[in-house]
Amino acid sequence: MTPHIHTIHHHHFGWDNSLTPDTHAAPGDTLAFTVQDASGGQLTEHSSVADLAAFDFSRTNPVNGPVYIDGAEPGDALKVEVLDFQEGGWGWTGLIPGFGLLADEFPDPWLHLSRYDREAVQFTPEIRLPTRPFTGTIGVAPAEPGLHSVVPPRRVGGNLDIRDLTRGSTLYLPVEVPGALFSVGDTHACQGDGEVCGTAVETAMTVQLRFSLIKGANFSAPRFEVPASGLAPVDQQGYYATTGIGPDLYRAAQDAIRAMIDHLGREYRLDPPLAYALCSVAVDLKISEIVDAPNWLVSAYLPRSIFR
Structure with missing residues (x-):
């Protein structure tokens, strides 16, 4: 019999350890998260660059949760196994003014739309990329009180943009507050290491994750494991x-x-x-x-x- 998997639809903006948990989960539980794209639904597969230019940045990068993990205490590590993704079929890549490695050299908004399936992203008619889904933003609440931006990565996770956190990978997050208060978002169809323009192929997905605890791990920052099957294949054309x-x-x-x-x-x-x-x-x-x-x-x- 296939076990029932509870689905998390609720999302929020920013890390805050005072947020009321959306749900509780016990170690060993599997949850599904219906993740919006990084625009928070402001862009559609019919959007133009004008829609990107009109972004409400207070609605960007929503994360689903938070989930209270029963028994999680400061000093523990939350073990998150990435089980599966249900892809959304289309995604966007944008140049956002003031954002990215070469922001000063690309000051104007620019938007590109792609179609994809489980195997490949059709970036342009001449450019086809392997689909490698992962969650760009994944973490738990920090001990510091107040609302904290989801934009930078943190000791407790956040906007890590580690493209190897795909199917079969395992992430370990340092717990700083009771219950951990886990959230996830910012799903990508593919990305290069660095995400240099500030966006990948941004897309909505459903993500299935399984949780457990390592008591007293006292990790100083996130750690992760990637199985051989999760590594990007060596390019046969060099x-x-x-x-x-x-x-x-x-x-x-x-x-x-x-x-x-x-x-x-x-x-x-x-x-x-x-x-x-x-x-x-x-x-x-x-x-x-x-x-x-x-x-x-x-x-x-x-x-x-x-x-x-």
Whole structure:
């Protein structure tokens, strides 16, 4: 017999340990969360850039919950197993003024819509990306009182944007308040490591998660496990990589992405906003070297197989 899975529809904006729990769950329980896209439903599959420009940012990045985990106490770790996703079929990628790795160089709003299924995202007629769903924002309430933004990642989770938290992965979150007060949102159909323009292929999904506790773990920050089946496959057509080098990792990452945008324009004739967005959804930033002072090296890897 298939067990009944309780579904969480309620969402909220920001982390706050004074919020009333939406539901209680015992260790071992599985819950489903009907997650809105990062726009909070402000964008549809028929939206234009005007809709993005009119964003109400107080309604962005809603998270479903909070869920009170019975028996969770400060010092424990909440174990969250990612079981499955039911994809929504379409998603959006946007350049939002003032947001992203190269925000000063892309000041105007820009919107791109994609269709996808369980196997692939049709980013453009010529660019096809593997679908790898995950939750961008996932965490528990911090001990500090008051309302805290969902935008930055935190010691207790939050907007982690770890693309490997896909089916079969397990996340461990430090618990700071009784019951943990778990919430999740910001589902993505795919993303490159770094999410450099500030958005991935943003989409609504239903997420199934199973919860348990590790008592007295005292983790200082989130940890996670990824099974071999959850790792991104090695691109059989290889990669093209650009680099950024300097004493500041952030600026080195910027330089690596600037060089990749240049490559995408020269080699594939992509205009700069589309190239920048493609970097966000398909290019992986890697710290290649951080020990040979005074300069560090960041590489940006582009999988060649995404081009048709």
